[in-house]
Amino acid sequence: MKYVVCYKLVPNESSIGVGGDKSLDFGGCEWEIGQYDLRAVETAAKLTEASPENVLIALTVGDAVVENSKLKKSILARGPQELLAVKSEKLANADSLATAQILAEAIKKIGDVDAVFFGEGSGDLYSQQVGNMTGALLGWNTVNAASRVEADGDGLLVERNLEDCTEVLKISLPAAVSVTSDSCVPRLASMKEILKAGKKPSTIEPLEDYQADGDRKVSQLSLKVLDKTARKCQVVSDDEEGLAAAVAWLRKL
Amino acid sequence: MIDFSLTEEQELLVEQVEEFMKRGNYDDYFKECDRERKYPEKACRDFCEEGFHLLDCPEEYGGSDLDLVSSVLMKLKFYEYGWPALTLPGGALEIDNILTYGTKEQQELIINEVLEGRKAYTMGFTEPQAGSDNSAMSTKAEHRDGKVYITGHKTFNTYATVSRYMMCVAREYEVLDKPKKDMSWYLIPLRDEEGNLTPGVSIHVLDKIGCHCMPTCEVYLDNVEVEESALVGVKGKGFYQLLKNFETERLLTCVSNVGYAMAAYHDAAVYASQRIQFGKTIGSFQIIQQKLVDMKIKCDNMYNMLLRTAWKKSVGQSIMLDASMLKRYTGQAAFEVLDDAIQVLGGIGYTNDTRIARLWRDQRGARIYAGTEEIMVHSVARALINNEAGTQ
Numbered sequence: 001m002k003y004v005v006c007y008k009l010v011p012n013e014s015s016i017g018v019g020g021d022k023s024l025d026f027g028g029c030e031w032e033i034g035q036y037d038l039r040a041v042e043t044a045a046k047l048t049e050a051s052p053e054n055v056l057i058a059l060t061v062g063d064a065v066v067e068n069s070k071l072k073k074s075i076l077a078r079g080p081q082e083l084l085a086v087k088s089e090k091l092a093n094a095d096s097l098a099t100a101q102i103l104a105e106a107i108k109k110i111g112d113v114d115a116v117f118f119g120e121g122s123g124d125l126y127s128q129q130v131g132n133m134t135g136a137l138l139g140w141n142t143v144n145a146a147s148r149v150e151a152d153g154d155g156l157l158v159e160r161n162l163e164d165c166t167e168v169l170k171i172s173l174p175a176a177v178s179v180t181s182d183s184c185v186p187r188l189a190s191m192k193e194i195l196k197a198g199k200k201p202s203t204i205e206p207l208e209d210y211q212a213d214g215d216r217k218v219s220q221l222s223l224k225v226l227d228k229t230a231r232k233c234q235v236v237s238d239d240e241e242g243l244a245a246a247v248a249w250l251r252k253l
Numbered sequence: 254m255i256d257f258s259l260t261e262e263q264e265l266l267v268e269q270v271e272e273f274m275k276r277g278n279y280d281d282y283f284k285e286c287d288r289e290r291k292y293p294e295k296a297c298r299d300f301c302e303e304g305f306h307l308l309d310c311p312e313e314y315g316g317s318d319l320d321l322v323s324s325v326l327m328k329l330k331f332y333e334y335g336w337p338a339l340t341l342p343g344g345a346l347e348i349d350n351i352l353t354y355g356t357k358e359q360q361e362l363i364i365n366e367v368l369e370g371r372k373a374y375t376m377g378f379t380e381p382q383a384g385s386d387n388s389a390m391s392t393k394a395e396h397r398d399g400k401v402y403i404t405g406h407k408t409f410n411t412y413a414t415v416s417r418y419m420m421c422v423a424r425e426y427e428v429l430d431k432p433k434k435d436m437s438w439y440l441i442p443l444r445d446e447e448g449n450l451t452p453g454v455s456i457h458v459l460d461k462i463g464c465h466c467m468p469t470c471e472v473y474l475d476n477v478e479v480e481e482s483a484l485v486g487v488k489g490k491g492f493y494q495l496l497k498n499f500e501t502e503r504l505l506t507c508v509s510n511v512g513y514a515m516a517a518y519h520d521a522a523v524y525a526s527q528r529i530q531f532g533k534t535i536g537s538f539q540i541i542q543q544k545l546v547d548m549k550i551k552c553d554n555m556y557n558m559l560l561r562t563a564w565k566k567s568v569g570q571s572i573m574l575d576a577s578m579l580k581r582y583t584g585q586a587a588f589e590v591l592d593d594a595i596q597v598l599g600g601i602g603y604t605n606d607t608r609i610a611r612l613w614r615d616q617r618g619a620r621i622y623a624g625t626e627e628i629m630v631h632s633v634a635r636a637l638i639n640n641e642a643g644t645q
Contacts, residue, residue: 069261073261073262188273190303191266191317191319192317194262194266195317197265198262
């Protein structure tokens, strides 16, 4: 099987600066692999490790940050054998559809891909769209909110936790699957894999090599930090009376 | 240009340790182990499951051939997160000694213990009358009927309750007036696979003021029989082998000094930013600021000195003087930082609710074990003076 796992490099939350007008400043930011995407990497890596013939390719799009050599090693130390990144300065602020169009095209270029995996949403904007959009653009079976994924013959068994039941889907390949944040615990990269990661192949392709334009399809009017809400400092005792008071208080909100 | 930055690989390795410690959330567990004087079994099991016990293993034995600087950086991070002293599974010192002096069979034996996540052996050189003065050692190796019989009283044996072996240093009594040319190392089994003590071995746990998660013991050896093949290294060269062991041991002991100091500095700085007295944070008072600045300077000095010494050893340079100076400096400086951290935290710092109290007790031992700070002066002063005199 040939698997692809998509990931997004996102700013580390604690390193984002906030301007006086509550705008976000990514200037001095540290970057990391989206925490949700690490679940997709783990899911795909486990499926890949089932057979030495399986291949896992990591795929991302973005601006110059995709060339960050430490971040490339970081993803390659967690299972993928190789990496492909599509780069353009305009992709620093790409929206979901623009991203999905490039990913779908890249997956077609890679060729013969059996399944592509995504986290449930990106670690920054968390719109939860890219996995589904990419699957739709490819015309593949597409599932999101997968809490468990297993190989099943020449297809996949996917579990989804619904409100009052667990749905088990058997889907044929090729498929696009987005996994939930509780689907697995991502591995720590082992010492051996970290030391080997720099030797694995990684390719950076310019967006100009693609038909997709990378232009935003949605205009962003503003992106600002929420006002800090002052703590209410309501203390609730842990007896029945306290619980009733807490419920009454919550109902008033 | 001197490059002080870590490599990308080193940054990633350290980040994995950080992630492991955050996920494990071991603070309360370590506190419980310290209070109940128990080995942090659960944390050590997790540690081995992630393969961290292979840190110092050569590649042919399943390790990663990690360089010493990277290994020190990773261990430093475990200690920065308060890992209890003397309990990190694995064994850089044990491996270093056995790879340097052991036979192929001995190497496999010891490394297999490390692979199982166990402390492979306790070093047996200190005796009640032979602390800093190793040459006063009296444990005797007698050679009879093709076997060796060891008799003596060893003390301050860390790991003796959990290790299968003791690396016992004994006198041959062949060169009576020159003890330094009369010592040999023997790898003595302390217990069998079921944990039964070897005939002639008895072990008593010492009641320490800190390092509660790893017992330190007295070990009595009464005619303990081993094969001649238990000799490690060269007969009669044991003292000189010890000198090499001391270099590595001193370097590795200092990792916890530096890690604990960094942890204490962190806790003190955070506390100073939150604790309100006289209507403002105590961190806004210059007397606290000065303490924190001096603590940070000491942490940075210790960190740089530690990594420089590890780097020298990893490129094959002698650390005979460096390791002793590192031991003296980090022992004292770390204690000052930990002590100041308690002072910044005030009354709460003197309770076991904070981790600083445990780290303060644990680190105090490291000013004595693996060579006292006073003996470090003895180890280096003459060589330093001679070195400078030689440049005239």
